[in-house]
Amino acid sequence: MTDNKSTTTDSSQTAGAEKSKGAGNDALAKRGVLKLNFKDDKTLYACYMPFVKGCGIFVPTEDDYQLGDEVFLLATLPADSGKFAVSAKVMWLNPKQKLGKRVPGIGVQILGRDAEKMRDKIExxxxxxxxxxxxxxxx
Known part of the structure; x- marks a missing residue:
């Protein structure tokens, strides 16, 4: 059985991004399923990483990840303007300890054909x- 935990960050930058991750064992935790629900375009802007090839998204989390870890991302864009279920790879780490206004979390690069579609929709x-x-x- 898989336990789901869901958190909402209270940072001014990512306050509208709700995240949940399924975790059953260490292997699944490393290849977790991340769910993001962007409440508004301000939150989407704060999490969008336009400098990443294809498409990049920041996921607020205090869970442990390493560069190169693969995850599965379920993302709902503001006002139900798009939903994406995509594979992604961790390519950015914000540490658990808050540094100024930086929120703990990971940046992921969207993999596969949906990367460009997701980028186009976000932009x-x-x-x-x-x-x-x-x-x-x-x-």
Missing amino acids: EILGKKVKSPLPTATM
């Missing part, structure tokens, strides 16, 4: 905000 939602100088969860 359609964000519009000109993609090039905004406002801080994000990673930069």
